[in-house]
Amino acid sequence: MQELEALRVHVGHLQGRFDLVVQASSDALWDLEIGDLDIDDPGCPCWLSDQFRRMLGYESVDELPNLLSSWSSRLHADDRARTLNAFTAHIVDRSGQTPYDVTYRLRCRDGSYRWMRALGRTQRAPDGRAVRVAGAMTDITDSMVLLDLKRYAEDIAARYRDQASLLDKTTDAIVVRGLDGRIQFWNKSAERMYGWTPEEAMGRMVAELIYDDHALLDDITGRILTHGEWRGEIRHRRKDGTTFPVEGHWTLVLDEAGEPKSIMVINSDITQRKAAEHKIRLLAMYDSLTGLPNRTLCMESLGRALVEARMNDGMLAVLFMDLNRFKEINDTRGHGVGDQVLVQVARRFQAVLRKGEILSRLAGDEFIVATPVDDRAAAADLAERLEGALLDPVAAADHTFIMRVSIGIALHPMDGTTIDDLLKRADIAMYRAKDSGVGHVFYEPEMSEGLAERMELAKDLARALNNGELQLYYQPKVDLDSGAMVGAEALLRWYDPRRGWVSPVDFIPIAEARGMMAPLGRWVLREACRQMKAWQVAGLHFSGRLAINLAAQELDDGSLASNIVDIVQAADLTPASFELELTESGLMGDIERAIVVMAALKAAGFALSIDDFGTGYSSLAYLKRLPVDKLKIDISFVRDMLNDRHDRTIVTTILGMAHNMGLSAIAEGVEQAEQAEALRALGCDEAQGYYYGKPQPASVFARTWLTAQPRG
Numbered sequence: 001m002q003e004l005e006a007l008r009v010h011v012g013h014l015q016g017r018f019d020l021v022v023q024a025s026s027d028a029l030w031d032l033e034i035g036d037l038d039i040d041d042p043g044c045p046c047w048l049s050d051q052f053r054r055m056l057g058y059e060s061v062d063e064l065p066n067l068l069s070s071w072s073s074r075l076h077a078d079d080r081a082r083t084l085n086a087f088t089a090h091i092v093d094r095s096g097q098t099p100y101d102v103t104y105r106l107r108c109r110d111g112s113y114r115w116m117r118a119l120g121r122t123q124r125a126p127d128g129r130a131v132r133v134a135g136a137m138t139d140i141t142d143s144m145v146l147l148d149l150k151r152y153a154e155d156i157a158a159r160y161r162d163q164a165s166l167l168d169k170t171t172d173a174i175v176v177r178g179l180d181g182r183i184q185f186w187n188k189s190a191e192r193m194y195g196w197t198p199e200e201a202m203g204r205m206v207a208e209l210i211y212d213d214h215a216l217l218d219d220i221t222g223r224i225l226t227h228g229e230w231r232g233e234i235r236h237r238r239k240d241g242t243t244f245p246v247e248g249h250w251t252l253v254l255d256e257a258g259e260p261k262s263i264m265v266i267n268s269d270i271t272q273r274k275a276a277e278h279k280i281r282l283l284a285m286y287d288s289l290t291g292l293p294n295r296t297l298c299m300e301s302l303g304r305a306l307v308e309a310r311m312n313d314g315m316l317a318v319l320f321m322d323l324n325r326f327k328e329i330n331d332t333r334g335h336g337v338g339d340q341v342l343v344q345v346a347r348r349f350q351a352v353l354r355k356g357e358i359l360s361r362l363a364g365d366e367f368i369v370a371t372p373v374d375d376r377a378a379a380a381d382l383a384e385r386l387e388g389a390l391l392d393p394v395a396a397a398d399h400t401f402i403m404r405v406s407i408g409i410a411l412h413p414m415d416g417t418t419i420d421d422l423l424k425r426a427d428i429a430m431y432r433a434k435d436s437g438v439g440h441v442f443y444e445p446e447m448s449e450g451l452a453e454r455m456e457l458a459k460d461l462a463r464a465l466n467n468g469e470l471q472l473y474y475q476p477k478v479d480l481d482s483g484a485m486v487g488a489e490a491l492l493r494w495y496d497p498r499r500g501w502v503s504p505v506d507f508i509p510i511a512e513a514r515g516m517m518a519p520l521g522r523w524v525l526r527e528a529c530r531q532m533k534a535w536q537v538a539g540l541h542f543s544g545r546l547a548i549n550l551a552a553q554e555l556d557d558g559s560l561a562s563n564i565v566d567i568v569q570a571a572d573l574t575p576a577s578f579e580l581e582l583t584e585s586g587l588m589g590d591i592e593r594a595i596v597v598m599a600a601l602k603a604a605g606f607a608l609s610i611d612d613f614g615t616g617y618s619s620l621a622y623l624k625r626l627p628v629d630k631l632k633i634d635i636s637f638v639r640d641m642l643n644d645r646h647d648r649t650i651v652t653t654i655l656g657m658a659h660n661m662g663l664s665a666i667a668e669g670v671e672q673a674e675q676a677e678a679l680r681a682l683g684c685d686e687a688q689g690y691y692y693g694k695p696q697p698a699s700v701f702a703r704t705w706l707t708a709q710p711r712g
Contacts, residue, residue, distance in 0.1 A: 026249065026266070028052035030120075031134040032068065034091065039084060044068040055116075055139050057109030076105035076113055090120065094128025100135065105662075114141045115662040141662050173246075175265040176253070177206045184262060193246075193269055195239030210236045212243065220250070224263055228252045233270065244271050280653065287361040288637075288646035289339055290346035298360035298368050302419045305358070305370050309412055314372055316412040317379035320426035321349075321386065322434065323365040324404040333399060336643065340396035345403060348389040357382065368423075376411065376442065383407045383440035406433040407440035415443045458510045460496060465516070465523060470494050472527050473695035476705050477544065477666060477688045480680040485705050487544030487579065489688065490528045491695045492520065517551035524548060525564060528578075529571035531698050540706040545579040545607055552586030555593060561600035575605035581632065583611045591622055602627040609666070613654060624661065631658045633684070635669025642674055655683050 031047040038044060046068040050061075056074065058064040075083055083104045090100035100120035105113040120135030173193040176185035186201040194201075194210055201209060211217045216234065224230050230250045235243045246267040255261040285297040293301060302318070309316040323345065330338040342365065349359055349367065357371040369386065373379045386407060393400045408430030416422040425443040433441040464470055470492060477487040494502045511517050525548055535542055554560055568575055580601060587594045587610065598608055609630035610623075633654055641647040651667070658665040667679050670689030679687060693704065 026051070026139065028055055028137040028139075029134070030071070030137065031132070033132050034130045037091070039068065039072060039088070042067065042069040042073075046071065052137065055108075055114065055137070056106060071106070074107040076107065079104035087120075091122060091130045091133060094124070094130075096122070096124060096128070100133070103140070113662075114139055116140065140660075171268070173265075173267040173269075175206065175267070176262050177265065178262050179260060181205045181207055183209070190267075193238075193267070194236070210238075212237055221263070224250055224252050225260060236267070244269060245274050246270060276653075276657070280657070283646075283650050283653065288644060288650065289640075290343055290361050292346055292350075292367075293358070293360040295360070295362055298358075298362060298370075299419060301358050301360070302368075302370050302422075305372065306412060306419060306422075309372060310417075312372075315374065315414075316422075317369075317371055317373045317382065318410045318412070318422040318426045319369040319379070319383060319386070319440075320362075320408045320410075320423065320430045321367040321369065321405050322430055324406055324434065326365040326403075329401060333397070335639070337397045337399060339640065339644075341394055341401060341403070344394045344396060345390065345405075348394075349386055352385040352389045368426075373411075379409050379411065379442075380440065383409060387439040405439070406430050408433055408443065409440060410443045454510055457502075457507060458516075460498075461494070461507050461511060461516065464494055464496065465519060469496070470520075470523065470527075471697065472524065472531065473697060474546075474701040475688060475695040476693045476701075477547070477686050478692050480676060480684055480687050485543050486686055487547060488542075488701070488705070489547040489549075489581070489695075490524060492524055493695070512551070512553065517553040518557060521549075521551055521554045522563070522567065525567050526571075529568055529573055532573055532577060533571050534698075535702060535706060538702075540702055542577075542706060545577060547579040547581050547609070549581045549583075549611065550586075552583065555582075555586065555597050560597055561604055564601065564606070565604050575601075579607040579609055579630070581609050581611040584613050587622075587626070595625055595627075598627050623657075628663060630664045630666060630686075633665060633667045635689075638667045638669045638675060638679070638689075639671075642672075642678060648678075651679070651684075652682055659683065 028051040029049040030052065033045075045066060047066050048064070048070060052071075053059065053061070053064045056064065064070050072080075072084065083102055086100060086102045089098050100118070100122075103115065103117045106116055107113055117138045117140050118135055120133050122130045123132040123134075125131050171189055173190035174185065174187040175183060175190050177183050183201050183204055183206055186196070186198045188198075190201070191197050196209055207214050207217055212235070220230050220232075220234070229252065231248065233245055233247050236246050237243050247270045248265060248267045250266075251264045252260055253262045253264050285294060286292065287294045305316055308314075323341075326338065326341070329341055342361075346359075346361065346367070349369075353359055353369070357369055360368045362368050369382065371382065373382070387405060390403045390405055394403050395401075408426045408428065410416060410422045410426035410429060412422055415425045425448075428447045429441045429443040432447050433439065471494070473491045473493050474488045475491060476485045477489065478484060479486045492504060494504075494507055496502050511520055528546055528548055532542065532546060550560075557563070564580075565575065568578065582594070582598070602608055607630070608626075608628045609632055610626070610628055611632045612634040613631040631654060633651055637647045637650045637654075639647075641651050655665050664685040665683075666686035666688060667675075667684050668688045670676050670679065670687040670691045672691060675689075676687055676691055696704065
């Protein structure tokens, strides 16, 4: 009897420990006795842990009972057959050779879907017949790029007889420490992660084993004792002395009297995720063609240089450079040759620079150099060195080109005290140099007289908006596998009676500078709604959503979401008909405001996508907080991905990141069948570009892409 009682107590301890881990774990567990299993029987019982309900937004077993249908009825329609087939195949395979490891989407209480990865193991009778199956579900919606998915290789069906073994199979390090800091439990994953065996770790001070920053450990412990839990990132030390980043979820464990007893720690190694973030940042900060700092890093460097100049009461020179007649090379020899020329030019510029002189590629054939100078003569000397770098012809692809550069120079503080002012005025001076045929020109105030033309253009744009002279063109988006249209993008066009067609490249910057983006955006949405309704009335079927671009300025409107909903509903349409595209750079202007506005738009039913993704502000830490559905890969990466391994790497990385986060991806600027095939092979979902169709007026677009619906 004593042995039986001791065994009962031991089993009770194991059961308590297992229940504690189930409560603390971010994974959901499930347990199903096979019997006369009928998957389609809504009353079929299946034990589901409380974490399953929390994952889907439910609070109690009354709301989501322990039934197999609580799981199967919430499978996404696209995943249901595949998932149930995998489940059935696993059960009926008496050899036990068919694993149950499947990824699918489950519908939450609010109607949204979350990605899950499920692993299961089956207990079988001697004849191989399945009698019980159990497993775990991991919410992988917010997983980072390259982060190892949590795996449970242990037979969870044996949870009542070997719970400790289950804890040892998780990829997370699970550590229980007393309030005195001494380790009470140390699973196998902790051994793999830190290098200390359970025998070496048990009873030791946790601070002694894995922490260098004891003050931070004390601070976090204090927070846990006050608030009951802590989540965050921290660096830990391995047995060999190396350190690495972990993401921790620490929970305060209470005894039966409600007093603090111990601290349960679940840590994940996020080394790969941090490496991916660093890689994305590097790709976002440097030009893939020349290896020079790109616009984003250029702006950061200019900002630091400007602060230093102000502190030292010094002078800062900003040189804006543009290659003369470079467009002719692209037009006559092709972009491939043009790119080779740009690489050669960048190398020559770098060769003549001195310490402290920062060279960046702004865009196309535009380069920026910024440096502290003592006087105008020093800035002129730098300009002459850059001009001299191109005295010898440039050879590229069996061609030789005589290259010249036009340079505009603006000086801080005389010509401006902000980055924008200095760049604008250096740009103005560069055009004066180009027009006059001289190598370099310093900015002079009278050069800004060219602003009159831009002011006239702004006035005409306002008139066009008020008089209905603007138009929307429509460009299809297609599924890369089927080639079928899955949506379209509405693009703003302007035909001026005096100027003819005015490029968006010319009038959009003016609209941004004049604060006209919000009224333009409202006009675009109203016109798009009017056209969508007209197509409906005409019996034409529009497949997918119509994408509308939102400008960064529009995000400043606190009532943006309600205004957009009102416009859509006034047209007797629903948000489900539309997708809203926001540029990556526009979002990062005020990320917190953007998150609030996007959450409201998402809740209203709009699909959200990030346009021009990867062009400068990529951040996984922010991306996981944005309620987006889709990433649009910028044309600058798609255009040369067949020949440029850096661009292909960026495209591959963005696709992997999008899919691992449950997002779809679309590539813009697809102009060749080879590009489309390469994107399809990489797993890209959708594409847009001249290969499928140019932007077209509504009538032409309808004839080409819309089908008539039968009238009943």
